[in-house]
Amino acid sequence: MKSDSITAFKRELDRYLGKTGLQDYGEKAGDWGYSLTCIFLTFLHTHMIAATAEGKRQRKPSKKLLESTEDYDQLFIPKKKLKPGFDPLHQVCFIPDFVILDIVFDYKHIRLLYLFSITENSERKRHRKPTKKLLESTGDFDQFVPKKKFKRDLYHSFKSDIQPDSADEINDLDPFLSTSRKSQMERGGGAAKKENVCQLCEKPGELLLCEGQCCGAFHLKCLGLTKMPEGKFNCSECTTGFHTCFVCRQNGEDVKRCLMPLCGKFYHMECIEKYPTSVALNKGFRCSLHVCLSCHACNPTNPRATKGRMMRCVRCPVAYHANDNCLAAGCVVLASNSIICTNHFTARRGCRHHGHVNVSWCFVCSEGGSLLCCESCPAAFHRECLNIEMPAGKWYCNDCKAGKKPRYKDIIWVKLGRYRWWPAEVCHPKNVPTNIQKMKHEIGEFPVRFFGSNDYFWTYQARVFSYMEGDKGSKDKTCKGLNSIFKKALQEAAERFEELKAQKETRQAQEEKRNEKKPPPYKHIKVNKAVGKVQIFTADLSEISRCNCKPTDENPCGQDSECLNRMLMYECHPAVCPAGEKCQNQCFTKRQYPEVEILKTPGRGWGLCCKGDIKKGQFVNEYVGEVIDEEECYSRIKYAQEHDICNFYMLTLDKDRIIDAGPKGNYSRFMNHSCKPNCETQKWTVNGDTRVGLFALCEILSGSELTFNYHLECLGTGKTACKCGAPNCSGYLGVQPKNAPTSADMKKKPPIPRKRKQQSELVKDHEEECFRCGDSGQLVICKKPGCPKVYHADCLNLNKRPAGKWECPWHQCDVCGKEAISFCELCPSSFCMDHREGALFISKLDGRLSCNEHDPCGPIPLEPGEIREIMPSPNKLVLHALQPLDSTLIRHFVIDGPW
Incomplete structure (x- = not known):
């Protein structure tokens, strides 16, 4: 039975080779043509049987059949009963002639033509990859491929129809892998799809994967190798155990590996902590390569930021979702999941449009003056508007610290040459004219289209900032001829902004609808x-x-x-x-x-x-x-x-x-x-x-x-609106609820009108500015009953906020620390009975009692024996303390800021 099947198969093969006029060539070449063709058709046949049988699930060939290439007749017998009238041998032979031609004479293209044939015959069935044994059995076919090639035009005519869209699709569709790719599958597992570029030259190609902790990928030439190494391969870092930090590029033993599987990146803890998307876990950390920086910058609590396919920078721990909505404009795409991000922009010497430009007004108050300029974008602020101290060294705005970058289809303001700030739209390089694409540009630069003139130019982050609704641009009229064009540009920018805003709101509504299916994640x-x-x-x-x-x-x-x-x-x-x-x-x-x-x-x-x-x-x-x-x-x-x-x-x-x-x-x-x-x-x-x-x-x-009831305690003057909808709702969290009238009270007679008392002046619990420096912010409240004073922790030279019942220094003598009875009205200076004489004076400016640090005109000393004592009146201040244990328990904290 075995020999009869093989003879019948060869007879059918001779008939097809005879039709194409290549039978003589096969006889001269020996039996290799039969062996090669039979093995390929054997593998092809097993897939076509599963693709043709209706309702049959595809099965892999058994281990015994894959180890032997001689028992061809067994491979033609399906494991389940076939449809009536199905002839396996003739079904295999009904293949287009060009397939057999390329099978016999050019093995390197077997995989592409094989995929084309399978798609032709069974579009609705998904084939499986060959097993490890079959890949090993086909690894030595290259030595049988003749140097002479035939009918290449026929192959190229079909090659364009089956080109995969990405490197990932090549990995998924390729049934016959080269030796190097086979090593990736065996050694790297899932990492074979993650590392698509060489870590040394940053170029794609046939890569050798390290089996150590780094999961790195390398070209053989980059490693100085001429052939694939036998056995397991470990790179030099995994061999020595000294890995390089992915941020600072310094190696040593103090680096730690990211806990995510197949990541393989090592970092110094002080280096990875600089990235806001990194997260500390139980015994390590998750690096920022697993979080979309754009999604995290817009909403750090968005669970979508860690989901989906990422495009990761090969030079630093930055990642984005693999779509134009998240990817930062100016990133260079190396492979389907590898990029070089915009952080690696290098300005060319002598290039004017590569210089950093900052605006001449404050982004908060829109006024000029002495400004604090961001080192990464054109933003500028007054130090007083940000309520911060003057920083030392380089300073970056909050948006740049969070990782916000210009993205494709963003409406922005651009500074080019001596022109005013002009509205433009960030364009994807594939959507601009060919001559614009060919213009010389660096990593991090992106093309923009100027409104009004429809001109294009390549620029980068340091010369653009976001367009906001209602922006009117600069009032400076540098050229009368451009005023009409500028007005047109403003109108086009506003219309395009509204159009993109509507699209963004639609996407956000869809995303919110998806997120509404379950609450935010927590443990x-x-x-x-x-x-x-x-x-x-x-x-x-x-x-x-x-x-x-x-x-x-x-x-x-x-x-x-x-x-x-x-x-x-x-x-x-x-x-x-x-x-x-x-x-x-x-x-x-x-x-x-x-x-x-x-x-x-x-x-x-x-x-x-x-x-x-x-x-x-x-x-x-x-x-x-x-x-x-x-x-x-x-x-x-x-x-x-x-x-x-x-x-x-x-x-x-x-x-x-x-x-x-x-x-x-x-x-x-x-x-x-x-x-x-x-x-x-x-x-x-x-x-x-x-x-x-x-x-x-x-x-x-x-x-x-x-x-x-939350019994909210607020820090600062900000209030959070209450949306409970109760009849006695106070309107704000932390405010005492109103006494809602009951139905019985509504039926009672109206109360007798009485004389209205004069409304007493509302006195706040505590002051809103620091008693020492006079500024607001995060303040420490004195817990002594009746004291309204608040302070900054820095003004008190405290490293951390005091805990428990804390009393401010206004109540202790500056000299001995005893309880004070005389107080300066302008600072926390105070004195006890023994040290108050000669320490306080009546100010010439306003007549208030003060120490000698405040009156520039000179103090008026008190008369001998005259003592002026200032004690805070407890009747005019509201005691701010916790209620009994069974009522006030909640302290939700609300801080003044951009909520």
């Missing part, structure tokens, strides 16, 4: 997690209080019982409580939460709803998150302010600890604020530590949203 935890130096306390069993409940009681330690621990908000310990397993005062430990679900609420983001009825006083949930100290709290607030994050989940646990449920938490983090809530927060002592629980204030019906 779900069941108990509080300590961060840094914060501790979670655990009491000894001998220190835990014991109640008097009995297991024979109807509801031992229940809600309606007289359990002493429950009254004192102490949770019973299962090893101490007399009720034992029947104890009903262990809701925190046993996590006895009612069933809830997360839902999208109208106008207030995500919320939490109950799926069943909840009784009044019932335990709803525990507020769980990361337990941090006040220093870490302000650090996170500062980070949120710099990255435009306006969602906070911070709750005060005690004077030294705060719960942050932002990065980690449970379902309670989704509960919204309400001025008329149905839940309240209570502090309970559980196993010796303080924990916060949420309890129902009233009967809550199934499907109702669960809310509680």
Whole structure:
């Protein structure tokens, strides 16, 4: 049976070779032509059987069949029953003649023609790649390929039709790989598709992948090799163990590898921390090559920033999504996933349009004067408008620090030569005329089309800034002939801006609709997690209080019982409580939460709803998150302010600890604020530590949203609008809710009109400017009752914000530190009974009591024995302190800034 099948196959092959007039050539060449053709047709046949059989799933040839190339007849027998009338041998032979010609005479093009034939015969079926054994069995075919070639025009006529669009598609479609590509598949695995360019010359081609930690790709010539190395290949860095930092290009043992699989990049910690998209993980970090810089710069909390196919810079840890909406204009594309980003722009000497230009006005107040200029873009600011100290060395604006770059289709202002700032649109190089494409340009430059004149030019980031709605341009009229063109340019720019704005809003709406399907990502935890130096306390069993409940009681330690621990908000310990397993005062430990679900609420983001009825006083949930100290709290607030994050989940646990449920938490983090809530927060002592629980204030019906009052504490003068919709809504978070009238009050008679009292002047709790320097900002509040003074931590020479109940230096004598009784009205200088004489004077300017540091005209000394004492009146100041433990627990922090 075996020999008959082979004979029949050769007979059919002779018939086809005879038709093409090449039978004699095959006989002269020996049996290699038959062997080569038979092996190829054997492999082709196995795919065509699966492609023709309806409803049959493709199977790989078995290991035994792939190891032997002699048992051809077995490969013609399908593993499943074929359709009636199907003839495997003739089905294989019905192949266009040009396929057999190129198979016999040019093996190097077998893969392309093979793919074309498979597509012709089975468009709806997807073939599989050959296995490792078959690739090894075909690795030595190159020595059989004759030097003489035939009918090349016929091949080239089909080559253009099957060219893949990218290097990734070549990898996916190529069934017969060269030796080097085979090594990539065997040694690099998934990394073979990631590294498409050589790390040394930054050019694509046939690459050799390192099997060490770096996952690097190299050309043989770049490594100084003439042939593929036998066995495993490790580059010099992986061999020595000294890897190079991908940022500073310095090697050593203190570099660490990115934790993402197949990344292979090493960094110094101080180098990778400079990139805002890098994230610290449990035992390492995730480098910025795995986050789209454009998406992160627009919204750091956008989960899409880490998803999708990325295009990564081969010179620095910068990555963008592989689309024109995210890719920074001016990036040079090397391969389907490799680029050189705009950070590697190098200005040419003597080139005028490569010089850096800054605007002559402040981007905040639009006024001139002494400006602080960004080193990367044309932005300029007054130091006072940014409320910062004069920086030393180079300075970059917030947009440049965040990584914002001009992108394709952006409307911008461009400075070219002596012309005024002119509106233009960033164009993709493929969309500009050919002569513009051929103009000499550097990495980081991109073509722009000027409105009004439709001229093109290549420029870069340091000479452009974003167009804003309503921009009118410079009022300087440098040339009367250009005024009409400039007006036309402004009109075209405004129209194009509105068109692109509508397109962007449509994309954002679609993205928001996709994101609405699930809430923002966070890590779900069941108990509080300590961060840094914060501790979670655990009491000894001998220190835990014991109640008097009995297991024979109807509801031992229940809600309606007289359990002493429950009254004192102490949770019973299962090893101490007399009720034992029947104890009903262990809701925190046993996590006895009612069933809830997360839902999208109208106008207030995500919320939490109950799926069943909840009784009044019932335990709803525990507020769980990361337990941090006040220093870490302000650090996170500062980070949120710099990255435009306006969602906070911070709750005060005690004077030294705060719960942050932002990065980690449970379902309670989704509960919204309400001025008329149905839940309240209570502090309970559980196993010796303080924990916060949420309890129902009233009967809550199934499907109702669960809310509680945040008791927001604001730092600064900014306010956050409240959207709870309650009848007694105060309008702002942190403001005391109004007393909503009840239905019974509405039925009462109208009150008797009384004489209106004069409205007293509203006095603020604390001042808004630092008592030492007079500027606003992030201020430290004095906690002494009645004191309105606030300070900057820097003005007090403090390295960190003071924690707990802190009193300002205005209340201590400058000389001995005792309690002060005489105070300077212009600075924190103060003195006690023993040191006040001769220290304070009446100012000539305004008659106020001051020390000798403030009056330039000279002080008027007090008369002998005359003492003027200034004490802050507690009647005119509102005490700003926490309410009892069972009410004020939430401290959401809002800082003045661009929210």
